[in-house]
Amino acid sequence: MSTRDNWRNLGFLAGWVVLLLFVPPTFSIYIRSFFMFLMMYVILSLSWNIISGYTGYISFGHVVFYGIGTYATAILVVDYGWHWIMAVAASGLVGAIFAILIGYPVLRLKGPYFAIAMLGAAEGTRVIAINWVSLTHGADGIAYPNIENSFETYIAMLVLMVIAVIVAYWVGHSRFGIRLNAIREDEIAAESLGVNTTFYKMAALVLSAIFPAMAGGIQGYKTLYIEPESEFFILITIYMKLFAMFGGKGTVIGPVLGAFILYSVQEYTWIRFPTAHLITFGIFIILVARFMPRGLIGFAVDRGWARKGMVH
Template sequence: MKATLVMGTACILAAVLPFVGSEYVLSFTVQLYVFVALAYSWNLIGGYAGYTHFGQVAFFGVGAYTGALMMDAGFHWLVAAAAAGLSGALLALPLGGAMLRVKGPFFAIGMFGMARVCESFALGFDNITQGGTGIYLLPVSDLKPLYFTLAAIALGLVLLTWRLDNSRLGLQLLAIREDETAADALGVRTTRLKIGAFVVSAIAPGAVGSLYATYLSFIDPMTAFAPMTELTTIAMVLLGGMGTVFGPLIGVLAMSVVNELLWSRFPEIYLAIVGVVILFVVLWMPRGIVSFLAHRQWSWVPVARGSLRRLASRPRIAARPKEAH
């Protein structure tokens, strides 16, 4: 109940913000929504299915370019964003088919390379993408519809994750993460589910990439495929808690503050700090902040099998009354 109340208040705040907030607040919130969308998409494949995804920014960038080129051709930015989302999914399908069929680290390597290859294509095919100069778009006169579209995507992804977390599908994804062979043996269609989760997780980054390009009214390879986007998203999900409903949200809020303070002035220090945050979480806090905030261990499943065993050997705290989340 409490969580619903907080969510409701946040939604109302978000709804009135563009009418009362300053330019600065608005730009901060737009950034926030972009990262919420990216973090929740990453959480689907990285948190739930347990596949390390180092190339989400490829979909963001491809979406940004698809959208920018469509808008350049005269389409409305909303149509462009939809097409960009579709382009993300279409790119993810063959990639997932190639890299998720085999277990292990191939996916991580493949997506890591994919982002850099997409960037070099955006730089190299300069007759289409204008290369390093970038594409300049006509600025949108009223930012409010853009703001609400981004907010809707972010909210939609949070609700989707909420729904997924309590569903059979979500449990099947978690089963893939914990032990893929066992999940397979129990009849979970692992390959199909993995590829499905990957494709779904590519739609929002594509769409958001296009919307972000609309917001900036400019896109170049450096912005579209910035490693900063990738790293920040991963750090956000990890810090909040992988494979949880509210973890990414908390991670986004926490990291956005650091981002706002450091990114524009000290980008190297910011990125090094992001690295340290990831390292810290991996070594000492693999379940993220949410496990500290709420000892509601029934709402999420531990990250590692080792911690699952540790959890099983501990007296259960789950006897406390179950709150709605």
């Protein structure tokens, strides 16, 4: 990627940021909330893409980092009186530490075993959140003081999304990312060609845990109430995976496009067909999987509309 390409892409990102900055003063609370969720799913999809798209370790339990982040932020703010921004930053650290702790055993597994282990980690953590009442307040959940915070949380999510996009861009255009791809393609060959696969897989998992944890912290603070069933909801993992795969996993722009388009379609079908929106959404996904199995970016590459590879 040339310096010129980097500046062009940075300009493109800056343009989007400016447009998104106009949302809070211009549109209704509903639209603001829609864009906030949309940015959150961009962050989650980009993060899932680092461990699953680039490295090939398909995670079925990535919501665990999101849930841990919502709880870490809520506990630090409500029970320990931290400023919410400090608590969100600390949630990123908590997510990273948690990734190291579960990464050590689960990254020894491959394919469906890793996927199921991650699903188990998420479900197990949800059960712990329900039962460790002294820390998490159990099934009652944690309520924040009732304040109006939609503007500052919107800006925080926007800033976090910009950082996540920049980090994803760096991963996607660096030798670090190429080495993650090499692990995805053939782990034995990668290791035989100088890649310390244990280190790189752990680095990918940690990187893919930090942003969901922080996004969860912001989202929890925005909704002012969290409880285990919502924060460890498996549908959040399914969404981040779907959005990344729809756009094109293993690419930078894929998860961003996927989240923008698919989350909008999901919202539209929910408004238009409230009783059948999941069916409509499901049909859409089946059609995409049938005709664009490698996502939008793969579709474009196959037709020569986009260049092959990440690094040129």
